[in-house]
Amino acid sequence: MKLPEFSVRHPIFATMVTLMVLVLGLTSMSRLRTDLLPEIATTTLSLRAEYTGASPEVVERLITQFVEEIAASVPGVEEISSVSSEGSSVVTVNFGWGADVNSAAIDMQGALESNLRKLPDDVRPRIFKFDINQFPVVILGIASDLDPVELTSLMNEEIQVRFARVPGVAQVDIFGGYDREVRIELNPERVKALGLSLDRVLQAVANANLDLPAGRIEQGRYEVTLRAPAQFTNLDDIRNTVIEQRDGAPVTIGQVADVLDTYQDLRRLVRINHSRGIRVGIRKQPDANTVEVTQGIFAEIERVNRDYPQVKVIPVIDQGNFIERSIDNVTLSVLYGGGLAVLVLLFFLRNIRSTVVIALAIPISVIATFALIYFGGFTLNLMTLGGLALGVGMMVDGSVVVLENIFRRQDEEKESPFDAAIAGTNEVSAAIVASTLTTLVIFLPLAFVQGVAGVLFKELACVVVFSLVCALLVSLSLVPMLASRLLVS
Incomplete structure (x- = not known):
């Protein structure tokens, strides 16, 4: 039948x-997960190395050429390009389509580790795999009248954690923040007058800022773990740190340096509505639904704006909204096409x-x-x-x-x-x-x-x-x- x-x-x-x-x-x-385009597995690796203070010529001679030789030894490489700039080297390696980039990255890492002695001291090339999921699905601007350092502290300690807890969020990156920094500015004349070396001062600070285990004490059925905490808790602890003894009198950090509670030097400046602010980039997990993740983020934005009236969270880029509008346009095209097909049939069939x-x-x-x-x-x-x-x-x-x-x-x-x-x-x-x-x-x-x-x-x-x-x-x-x-x- x-x-x-x-x-x-x-x-x-x-x-x-x-x-x-x-x-x-x-x-x-x-x-079904909703995305803008199908998942694209790239076949590109990037090797980056930093060599502070070196000119582009020195970077190319000491780092870039060496990394290119290592990359060329990995099977499956089709193209290698590089950029040497002041204090930085970037080598891009393209493999054939369908190549196992993860396996190639492991081989390349092994080859680099076995030849690190040929590179300058403290230079360690890092391998990055290009992944479209590395791009933020939502970029936010944080505006506030708070002190910049206080705003950054609030972001790092409270608000960042709230966005990280949204289902599907992989990482929350903060840019343009004023990170706190305790700075010790040595007075060259005082250091020279006391005959101190920079290494001796650095060693004194490092040795005084420790939190070491001090063993255990056992008594009967009880056991107590001991610690010897000596970490700095305030600026006076740093100022009173003894560098060495001179004629029975201590020489302290406060005698040869100014201890300042400030913030790190800014390398990028973010402005939100003509005022200084902070940019927040939120990345999703690879298998997460982009639209659902962005909806969860926007729900959290409303709660943050309600719970922290001193800050204003402003969406700058919303990939989920763009995907929704694009999908809606195509969906309407499907509906229009089906509707017109039915009308044409009705016209001819009557x-x-x-x-x-x-x-x-x-x-x-x-x-x-x-x-x-x-x-x-x-x-x-x-x-x-x-x-x-x-x-x-x-x-x-x-x-x-x-x-x-x-x-x-x-x-x-x-x-x-x-x-x-x-x-x-x-x-x-x-x-x-x-x-x-x-x-x-x-x-x-x-x-x-x-x-x-x-x-x-x-x-x-x-x-x-x-x-x-x-x-x-x-x-x-x-x-x-x-x-x-x-x-x-």
Whole structure:
């Protein structure tokens, strides 16, 4: 028994299967992650090294050339480029598409570790893997009338923690803050007069700012752990630190230096609404839903603005809102396309019941496609929705052919809707399958495209295939079943 005949003779079973598919599709749609584009696995590594005070020529000769030689020894490297600037070296290594970048990074790290002696002292190249998830999904501006140091302290100790607790947030980065710094400014004349060396002063400060374990005391069933805390708690502790003894009198830090409670030198300045402020970048976890994460962040922004009236948290960049607007635009295109297709069918068929039969094929095929998108491991993004929009117009082709042939057999052969639905669908089923396959073949080459373009268009092509396969099954099962019940003899 062929599929059209089985569906027509067992309408309850066909209806139940359709409802199951709809439930599965709607459940899958609610669980799909929403992103702007498909996940792109890059094949680029970046090696960065700092050599403070060195000129670009020295950096290139002592660091960049060495790192390039190490990178070239790793299998799979296709291209190496570098930039040597004052005090900094950046070497970018590109691998072939599909290469295991994580394994290459381990090999490169091992080669660097075994040859570190060839680099200047304290120079340690670091390896970075380019990841689109490193870009913040939300950037916030923090404005306040508080003292800059106090505002930075509030951000580091309280507000940053609140944003980090939002589900899906991986890291919260603060830029432009005034980090507290206790500075010891030596007086060269006093140091020279007392015959002190800089190393001796540094050693005295380091030795005085310790928190050391002092062992354990056991007595019967009890055990007490001892510590010898000697960390600085205020500026006077630093000023009273003894450097050495001279003629029985101590020489302290306060005698040869000024101890200041200040903040670190600013290397970047952030302004929010023409006033100094702080920028906060929030990054999401790789498997988190961007839209859900941003919604959680904005809910936390409202709570922070309510709990801390002395600060104002202002959204600067919201990737989630951009994704939502982009997805909404494509979704509207899908709805407009489906609606116009139904109106065109109504105009030519001039029959409400026939139009309803075909119109039902569109949403059922679309919802079933979401199930295949979910189980295919894709996300809801511009490419998958673009494929869905592309497939909507072709979803009704098979259903129109089936319904038209059922009409023809009713008109010419004088068959009942029941018999016409079975015979008419069987008559054109081979042609519909062949037509669908020829359409699917067009998208087959996209599966072999390499690089970023391949990642992007692969999902679009797969969704078109999913939608057309679902539409084919609907046209050969649900359409004849509905036609046998809804069409008038």
